[in-house]
Amino acid sequence: MIRIAGITATLSLVGCAQPGYESAPWLRHLGWFRTVLGQDLIATCTTDTPRLRAIYNGRYDTQIRQYDLTPTATAAWQLATMVRGTTNVLTLDSRDLAQPWRGRTTERTVGAEDRQRIIAALDATPDPVASGTNLPSDRLYWIVTECRDGKVHTRAWLLDDSRPQQPAFVAVLRALDPDETPLEDRPVFGNSRDRREGRFMIEVP
Template identity: 30%
Template sequence: MVYHSRMAILFAALAALAGCSYKGGDIGDPFHRKFHWASFVKGEDIAQTCDASAPDRFRLVYNAIWGEQVRVYEWDSIRESLRIRVVGGGNLRDMTLGDPLAAWRAAEASVPLDRTARDGLVRALAEAKAFGPPAVGLELPSRSYYWASASCYQGRFTFTGWAYPSVEFDAARFPAALFAQDPGRDTVRPPAAIPMDVMYEYDKRRGAVMEFTLRVDAPVLGK
């Protein structure tokens, strides 16, 4: 009983730490991710530097059930490259004595992204209303499928999201455009109904798994 109580406290603490402000650093590192994930997804670091003189920056996150697969896509209007990071559920076979956290580190890739491809992605995001009024109040649970977008576009910061299942999620064209650039596109987990998992529910009740929900808030005046 004492062990389970300590586990519950630990996961509650990690959930709170996930809200710490992200100011840069390796989000692919599992410890850094635990501390700063919510702030990273919401693009708080992008918001801090977004003004009329800032380059356009884009951060798209595809959550295909936290702990199973999360994909991060980032690019800007300066570098002609797309940075991709994929976080899986952790394969214990990847652990080594030199790096015991290797199983939970993000796999990274960088692919060329020319002006035509960048413009196409921006158009697809605009069609999906990524730069318009955000979907205020939309909840993005970790144990679900969703897209989140944090961007500084034409000097204006926006954070919004698309939850599955929804008309907006299905209509968005930017996911297909991003996956087309992704060398690991064959491993992308498509959205689906989440089946009942008895062992997961058991672990959840005893505090052995972490769940959290991100929320799209109203934009701060002046941003």
């Protein structure tokens, strides 16, 4: 379930949005929901399509980090990392006006043993939030969607005063990360300008 607060006025625009709508701060959140909830993984999950996605939530244009682990034609796996950075309109290309908002993606090939280490670390990380927990967009959290053996598993961890440290699996993931940009852990909404981009909640399945 997706609960949206503060962006009702823009919902009517979604049906007529053109490619590149993510350049609008309010509308780009709508396209982000499917990714965060792993709806594409869920729709295609079979015993032959193992995949994993881990997302670190933060301020949309500076803190978001997305990892996708997918099989290749060989026994290897591809780990893709997407990191969003501060939007730079000077990089605009008339052929792709949404490019500056899409983030930077880097990829590397990892072995089956690396995938097993990631999965083992995930399974060993304690205290994921309960199903039905609301994840506010102005909080730091991890949400992981995995298709394993034809079944979908979704887990999430909130970072707050009771859990200020990154979950244990993050160290394993970061050791394989081809992008060395550090994870930011400052508050998501630092000022009123940030809040104007809207707040929403995602409910953990």
